[in-house]
Amino acid sequence: MDTEQRVKLGSKAAAAFLGIGSEVKDRALGAIARRIDESRAEIESANAADMAAAERSALPSPLLKRLSFGGAKIDEALRGIEALIKLPDPCGRFLEARLLDEGLVLRRVSCPIGLIATIFESRPDALVQMASLAAKSGNAIVLKGGSEARETNRVLSAIIARAGEAAGLPSDWLVALETREEIGNLLRLDAYVDLVIPRGSKEFVARIQATSRIPVLGHSDGVCHVYIHKDADPNMASAIAIDSKTQYPAACNAAEVLLIHKDYAEKGLPPLLSALAEAGVRLDICPRCETLLLQETERADEANQPRAQAARTLPAYSIKRDEDWAVEYLDTRMAVKIVDSLEDAIDHINQYGSGHTDAIVSASGQAAAGFMAGVDSSSVYHNASTRFADGYRYGLGAEVGISTGKLHARGPMGLQGLLSYKWLLEGSGQIVADYASGKRSFSHKDLPLDGEGR
């Protein structure tokens, strides 16, 4: 069967999924976990083949690490499935309920989106996670993993698909694609696929966003900022700047640019930059920053302090002369810029940021409120590290991804990102003619959201 035929079957499975209840979905997740557990030897042998091929083709060691799947990683994947089983069914929840008139009740109820395609690089654990999230949320799924993990993914997707079907999920609820060519075909199938969720490098996601007519949820860039307001506590400022930059520099929620209010910089620049440098951060500073640092050296001269001592307190840096502030180093390197005001900081972030996560450090609730309202990003923080932007840290139960788009889901997405809703109207024979003629009229009384509605 070609890609289109297989994806079309997946779309039929999505419709069949609508009739399947919570018990069947949870039973299927249990069966999937059991079958994975029973098939460890088969999975590990497939993974060994992938690892051997990857070593032969000299895959860099961080990628090798992500590719390996066995033992503890399988344990973790199984714990993830068990945790999902314990979550309440995200479908069939009342989101809104209104009495339109006597005996005419309108309810807005959560439901699956339909057929979701996920495309990701290497990690086989992502395959297990996305497939089980799909089963829990009642969506059919198309999975395309990285080609380095082909053998592992093939074994895993066959086990998961079959175990799910045997436990009552619709046939073809999981469609596994293997080749790069199939991705191209998939991205053209907007008639069948409701949503694409790509997970991988920024170039990878950007390419998919640029290619497909299917809605894409995800993020490519992570140009995050920490802004130090004039009244920031110096210890908090350096702790948050250092954590935002260095706690995991390759993450999308790591800060790339440090903005500093001129009044803060006037006194606090040298110690703040020194603290960053001591934490191993290479600094690309704006010319205004350098002027301030040099003034500091002069002050030391005037105060007749040994020049060497002043220099010791100054960090190493390079000067950033260009105006390209949409930098994403994904490394222990940070751009630093002095701004004249809170408004300038907000404007800078809205112009150069990627709408991911941005933080202000300030003692003033009013400045923070202005920042949080004015910055147009999916996550905006006051006195906290940008590294908190993550589904687990947000308490979402499971993380489907992080979206920097403003429609549907924004920021870290839990299972909610895989859900739509529909309107259910329960009547007793009402017709619109009676309301148009004035014989009856709407009362529109909001109802409490108790109980479950499927």
Added chain:
Amino acid sequence: MDTEQRVKLGSKAAAAFLGIGSEVKDRALGAIARRIDESRAEIESANAADMAAAERSALPSPLLKRLSFGGAKIDEALRGIEALIKLPDPCGRFLEARLLDEGLVLRRVSCPIGLIATIFESRPDALVQMASLAAKSGNAIVLKGGSEARETNRVLSAIIARAGEAAGLPSDWLVALETREEIGNLLRLDAYVDLVIPRGSKEFVARIQATSRIPVLGHSDGVCHVYIHKDADPNMASAIAIDSKTQYPAACNAAEVLLIHKDYAEKGLPPLLSALAEAGVRLDICPRCETLLLQETERADEANQPRAQAARTLPAYSIKRDEDWAVEYLDTRMAVKIVDSLEDAIDHINQYGSGHTDAIVSASGQAAAGFMAGVDSSSVYHNASTRFADGYRYGLGAEVGISTGKLHARGPMGLQGLLSYKWLLEGSGQIVADYASGKRSFSHKDLPLDGEGR
């Protein structure tokens, strides 16, 4: 200025809008209503020019009716704005709140989407409505009305834009486009425009959906169904079928196809179809329907009733032999098909429907529950006319449109369709390193959603 420059200014206005509070938005709406009221003469004279040109070019009379704008229509537009002012600010509402740890509070808060483009045919009242909905929801807006209404739209958009700016809305919050060529340019500007909402004929919406990379919210087709289950009450069945078809046949939520369970058809087909025919509906029936109708005639013969009497109880019809059930007559014409089971009805609707609105008539709560879960449409009804699918009838306050997509907003959209959300994290210096090292841990305690958060 060319389209791109003007739309870019609109996108800057969207960022500036984030800093503007509820009072300013409501004050601006008040100023807009006052200026429209004071400018009635100017508006009506522009509209007279449009009407004269339209009459010269022999515009059909329903379109002329939609084009006219003055007197009572202005009153109604002003009442719409007054009603919007009274609504609470839809932005800054807490949607979720969670204590992540002591002194670390996460809130999900509603906020504007950004720059929204609306494109619509003729009606100048739609321009007033969409501009005021944008102001209330804090979105900048690009407006392109029908070319027949050019003079009216030009006057209205200038009045609204200026009155809003004078009252404190950002410069360029309303960008008015006039030519068809500009639409093409606009639809390419996905770097600046966050969302397109087209309102107009099905071909018009479908063309925009097919053209743009910008997300589109709306609906093109409205292939709605009424399904009569085997246990349906005959009076309710015909009342709902007639209302769904005839109450306003040109509406997208009018039913186009009547599905009838074979057991119901066995006894109830002739009176049901006769009732529809008497209500003026032309019927395109499936061959199975005809067989049943002919059997009825034979029964009349056997019972020795005058054949003419039996024939009188039978409706006029034509036979629908093709399998194209995705019909949208938008007229007093209806396709009729007999199905073997509830499951067949659901499958038929999911295959041929447009995901708009579909209804079951049944005395059984269990059958209705199966139908409402299994039908993949934005609105699914039990014992009510499909014509209820409408923002005002749903009690949404204002209707932005109806979406048949499954992402973001689905079905009738109120102001919620113009809103996104963002995550606000209020900390006291927390860094992720402390949680990674185990020094601190997350408590993840949901908080009550009281108060407002901007």
